[in-house]
Amino acid sequence: MSDDKLLLTRRNALKCMAYGGAGTLFALSGGVFTPVDLAMARAYDESKEGKALGKPLFVQISDTHIGFNKEANPDVAGTLTQTIEIVNGMSVQPALIIHTGDITHLSKPAEFDMAQQIFTRLRTTEMHTVPGEHDTTDATVTEYFNRFGKASNNKGYYSFDHSGVHFIALINVLQFKPGGLGTLGAEQLDWVAADLKHRSASTPIVVFAHMPLWTIYEPWGWGTGDADQLMSQLGRFGSVTVLNGHIHQIVQKVEGNVTFHTARSTSYPQPVAGVGSGPGPLKVPTDQLPGMLGITSVSVVKHPSSLALNDTALA
Amino acid sequence: MILGGRRMMMTAVSMMLLWGTAPWNRSTAGSADPTKIVVKDFMFMPTPLTVKAGSTVTWTNMDDEPHTVVSDTGLFKSGGMDTNESFSFRFDKPGTYHFTCSIHPRMVGTIVVQ
Numbered sequence: 001m002s003d004d005k006l007l008l009t010r011r012n013a014l015k016c017m018a019y020g021g022a023g024t025l026f027a028l029s030g031g032v033f034t035p036v037d038l039a040m041a042r043a044y045d046e047s048k049e050g051k052a053l054g055k056p057l058f059v060q061i062s063d064t065h066i067g068f069n070k071e072a073n074p075d076v077a078g079t080l081t082q083t084i085e086i087v088n089g090m091s092v093q094p095a096l097i098i099h100t101g102d103i104t105h106l107s108k109p110a111e112f113d114m115a116q117q118i119f120t121r122l123r124t125t126e127m128h129t130v131p132g133e134h135d136t137t138d139a140t141v142t143e144y145f146n147r148f149g150k151a152s153n154n155k156g157y158y159s160f161d162h163s164g165v166h167f168i169a170l171i172n173v174l175q176f177k178p179g180g181l182g183t184l185g186a187e188q189l190d191w192v193a194a195d196l197k198h199r200s201a202s203t204p205i206v207v208f209a210h211m212p213l214w215t216i217y218e219p220w221g222w223g224t225g226d227a228d229q230l231m232s233q234l235g236r237f238g239s240v241t242v243l244n245g246h247i248h249q250i251v252q253k254v255e256g257n258v259t260f261h262t263a264r265s266t267s268y269p270q271p272v273a274g275v276g277s278g279p280g281p282l283k284v285p286t287d288q289l290p291g292m293l294g295i296t297s298v299s300v301v302k303h304p305s306s307l308a309l310n311d312t313a314l315a
Numbered sequence: 316m317i318l319g320g321r322r323m324m325m326t327a328v329s330m331m332l333l334w335g336t337a338p339w340n341r342s343t344a345g346s347a348d349p350t351k352i353v354v355k356d357f358m359f360m361p362t363p364l365t366v367k368a369g370s371t372v373t374w375t376n377m378d379d380e381p382h383t384v385v386s387d388t389g390l391f392k393s394g395g396m397d398t399n400e401s402f403s404f405r406f407d408k409p410g411t412y413h414f415t416c417s418i419h420p421r422m423v424g425t426i427v428v429q
Contacts, residue, residue, distance in 0.1 A: 070379045070398065106381055106395040133418045137383050137395035178387060178415040178423050221421050278357030278419065280380035 057163055057307070058096035059087050059124070060208070060296040062245030063265035065134065066115040067105035072268040072281035076105075079293055080118050082314050083266045087295065088123045094297060096162060097124050100245035100263060101132030101173070101210030107143050116147065131156060132210040132246060133173040141174070157188050159195050165307070166199060168192065170209040172224045182211035182224040189229050196233055204239040204307060206298070212244045214253070214260050217273035222247055234258060241298065241307050247279065249292075250311055261309055264294040290315030351375065352424065354382045354396070354416075359424030363411075368428050371405040382422065387413040 061083060068076050087094070097119075104111035112135075119127060128151065135144040145154045152158040156171030170192070172182035199205075207213065213230060215223030224230075234240045240258040248265035249272070269282045269292040276282075284292060294313035350370050353360050355377040366372060376382045376396040384393040384402050390412065393402035406412065406428040416422035 072379070106397055134381065134395065137381065137418065139392060139394055176415070176417050176420040178413065178420055180420050219421065221419060278378075278380070280357070280378055 056090060056092055056094040056297045056299045056310075057165065058098050058298050059090075059094045060098045060100060060243055060245075060263050060298065061087075061266060062100040062263040062295075063102040063132065063248055063267055064099070064115060065102055065105045065265065065267035066118070067108060067111035068267055068281070070268075070281055072283045073289060073293075076267040077114060077118060079290075079314060080115075080266045081121065082290075083293070083295055084118065084121050086312060086314065088121070090297070093124050095124070095126065097122060097127040098167075098208055098243070099127060099129040100208050100243060101130050102134040102245060102265075103129065103132070103144070103148075105134055105267075107135055107138040109143055112143055112147055128160070128167065128169060130169050130171055130208060130210055131173060133176070136173055155188075157191060165204045165206055168195065168205065168207045170207060170213075170230075172209045172211045172213070172227075177225065180225055181215065181218065181221050182209075184209075184224060184226050184230060189226065189233075192230060193233055196237075199237075201236045202238055204241070205234060205237050206241045206243065206307070207234070208243040210244065211246045212251075212260070212262055213242050216247060216251055216262070220273065220279045222273065222279070231258070239307065241309070243296070243298075247273075248282075259307075259309070261296065263296045264292065264311065264313065266293050266295070266314075269293070353377055354384075354422075357419055357422055359414075359416075359422060362424035363427050364425070365427045365429060366406060368409050369405070369407055370428070371403050372426060373401050373403040375399070375401040381418060382416045383418055384414050385417045387415065 064080050065076050066080070073079060087097070103115045129148045131144045131148070152169070156174065157169060159166065159168045161167070170184060170188065172184050175183040175185045177183060207230070209224070211224055212222055213224050213227040217223070235256070238257055242258060242260045244262045245265065247262050248268065248270035250262060250264055252259070252261045254260070269284060269289070270279050271282050291313050294311060297310045297312065299308045299310065350366055350372045352362070352364055352372060352374045354374055357378065359374070364372065374384045374393070374396070376398060379398055381395040381397050383395055384391070386392065391404040391414075395418070396402055406426065409428045412426045412428065414424050414426070
């Protein structure tokens with residue numbers, strides 16, 4: 001495809017911006033967040049603009065729900081394996097993998113063991129995780145932390161740096177309030193304040209947690225009650241990317257310098273907010289399922305000033 | 316504890332239909348099986364449930380999505396209940412007990428022990 005044609009098609013893609021389907025490439029450049037249909041992503045990859053996207057920094061995998069075996073997807077291990085094949089097939093391997101929770105369906109030791117077994121197939125070996133509420137339903141809430149607690153000293157929240165980007169992993173599935181949304185809690189918010197205190201406003205920040213850190217749909221608990229206290233701490237930074245899972249579908253918004261994005265699941269889709277009795281597994285025709293599962297990859301654009309998000313479906 | 320499969324489910328569905336379609340029959344249906352709570356469509360039913368002191372209450376999940384039963388005071392806590400799985404707790408002292416599903420905190424219920 002010639003550059004002219006590419007640009008022309010790209011303009012059309014911008015006009016007919018569609019979420020879902022084959023996926024969407026999000027390029028954040030010079031503060032302008034630009035969606036491009038994923039069907040063109042390969043051509044875009046080869047173009048001048050595409051090359052400026054740079055190396056994929058990390059891939060976000062979410063809601064693998066190992067142990068789920070109902071009609072909506074009887075083979076979640078298979079779809080996770082397919083997902084890993086997509087990641088392993090990327091021309092340049094991402095430096096990191098981030099898992100935004102619900103690794104397992106029922107917090108069972110055998111489920112965690114199987115998930116870890118499957119993760120070993122990833123060519124990229126550095127993985128960072130946060131738990132989902134499905135990972136913490138065991139009576140003592142220890143199965144997740146026994147395996148993944150080391151990074152956070154069993155607290156569930158921690159931070160690290162990679163390629164000039166500061167990553168903050170948060171937990172919002174433990175201190176649930178009856179009738180309410182997810183909660184970060186005062187202790188964790190204080191820790192974030194201390195963690196950010198001496199960082200330059202030009203440092204790109206990636207925040208990730210399982211439940212959305214913005215209220216998408218309160219009646220189903222799709223939000224975090226005290227997230228505004230987190231966002232007020234992030235306001236001074238020039239580039240903030242907030243990544244979540246939990247809702248098994250892509251929902252996104254941009255507010256000032258902050259890009260909020262929820263990833264697809266690799267296990268099963270969930271209904272759009274408010275459709276049906278609750279956020280349970282959504283049964284779709286088998287041939288449509290792969291198009292509703294997938295990953296998000298994030299690259300550094302014009303290093304290290306901003307990040308680009310790219311969603312890929314299994315089909 | 317896992318209760319036996321489809322028969323259990325059908326019984327519970329019939330009970331719900333009975334309650335739903337014949338409200339005048341509610342008290343007798345309640346006395347026939349006064350200590351069961353069905354978890355279905357992201358709701359605890361019935362709630363509030365009134366039982367006598369010493370009763371054992373059983374919650375059974377009939378959704379494709381797992382649920383938990385967690386007391387607000389920490390008195391009782393189930394693990395994740397998959398489809399058709401149950402959790403039971405014996406209430407010895409009179410009082411009002413509130414509980415939540417920790418996976419879906421919007422789901423709340425109450426047991427009144429007399």
